Amino acid sequence: MRERVAQIRHEALTALSQAVDLTALDAVRVAVLGKKGSLTGLLRAMQDVPPEERPAIGALVNEAKAQIEAALDENKARIIGEDRARSAATERVDISLPGRKPPRGSLHPLTETLDEIVSIFERMGFVWEDGPEVETDWHNFGALNFPPDHPARDAQDTFFLENGLLMRTHTSPVQVRVMQRHQPPVRMLAPGWTYRNDAIDATHYPMFSQVEGLLVDKHVTLGDLKGVLKYFVREFYGPETKIRMRPSFFPFTEPSAELDISCFVCHGSGELDHAVCPLCKGTGWKELLGSGMVDPAVFTAVGYDPEEVTGWAFGIGIERVALFRYKVDDIRLFFEGDLRFLRQF
Numbered sequence: 001m002r003e004r005v006a007q008i009r010h011e012a013l014t015a016l017s018q019a020v021d022l023t024a025l026d027a028v029r030v031a032v033l034g035k036k037g038s039l040t041g042l043l044r045a046m047q048d049v050p051p052e053e054r055p056a057i058g059a060l061v062n063e064a065k066a067q068i069e070a071a072l073d074e075n076k077a078r079i080i081g082e083d084r085a086r087s088a089a090t091e092r093v094d095i096s097l098p099g100r101k102p103p104r105g106s107l108h109p110l111t112e113t114l115d116e117i118v119s120i121f122e123r124m125g126f127v128w129e130d131g132p133e134v135e136t137d138w139h140n141f142g143a144l145n146f147p148p149d150h151p152a153r154d155a156q157d158t159f160f161l162e163n164g165l166l167m168r169t170h171t172s173p174v175q176v177r178v179m180q181r182h183q184p185p186v187r188m189l190a191p192g193w194t195y196r197n198d199a200i201d202a203t204h205y206p207m208f209s210q211v212e213g214l215l216v217d218k219h220v221t222l223g224d225l226k227g228v229l230k231y232f233v234r235e236f237y238g239p240e241t242k243i244r245m246r247p248s249f250f251p252f253t254e255p256s257a258e259l260d261i262s263c264f265v266c267h268g269s270g271e272l273d274h275a276v277c278p279l280c281k282g283t284g285w286k287e288l289l290g291s292g293m294v295d296p297a298v299f300t301a302v303g304y305d306p307e308e309v310t311g312w313a314f315g316i317g318i319e320r321v322a323l324f325r326y327k328v329d330d331i332r333l334f335f336e337g338d339l340r341f342l343r344q345f
């Protein structure tokens, strides 16, 4: 019995001192002190010991038990200490390491172009108005003086939806919505997406964006339109830029005019390095936008009195402006989301 106690104690203390983790420690505890543990078994076997020897053997077992428990505590502290030392060595934080910066985004070139156009008109008191991209035929065409079956509708290759609605082909329906909501005077800007069923190529995309401008009040003239557009062009393209207006046609304006600006590559000369200017093809002019005096039929459609008020409107294509501004030669680049392209701005 005495040898057995000594043997169990010796084995337990050796196993504890060699344990590398807390799981191994606990396994030793269960094997020796657990319900079916070796030392526990010895205590149970006490009845086989002659009565006169029992107190001495009992004391021996209890002493062994106390030693093993103390060794358990010591080794637990040892293992925890070793763990801490190991993680302190491997998980050290290098505070001199530069931090990881989250990638910085930038504004899309179309957004940048739009923002700058809008900010120039906002300085003149124009207010940003939104409208739906899915429109009724009446807002996109009818109220804007496109008669049913008129060939002018063909020019706006329209995406018709199954429910009789359509994707707006221009931002002009926002004019209609704003005038229906507000009595004159109106001084608004409507930037937004527009859609046309165009074949995709370097200058056409089925989705593009426009900024619409509308001014309605008493005694508004074509001279006001010219003055406002001239201010805009000089702010955007530089003070030396010249403008000219060419007669044009839109069903919702009469008279209508296309606004040209002097070519910003050859400065209106039509020549670059003794050759024909590649941008304006030698004309010295570049078409910028469509505009005109609001047709009285549009005022009537929205409930304004054309005898009381006059007004004008214009529409600028943002992609066209951005293509020239950033010297990009393919409109598709704006829509592909290719970071190699976008990071250049």
Ligand code: PHE
Pocket (backbone or CB within 6 Å): 169, 170, 171, 172, 212, 213, 250, 253, 290, 291, 292, 313, 314, 315, 316
């Ligand atoms: N809505 C016309 C277009 O998309 C542009 C325009 C707007 C013309 C306002 C005149 C006045 O082509």
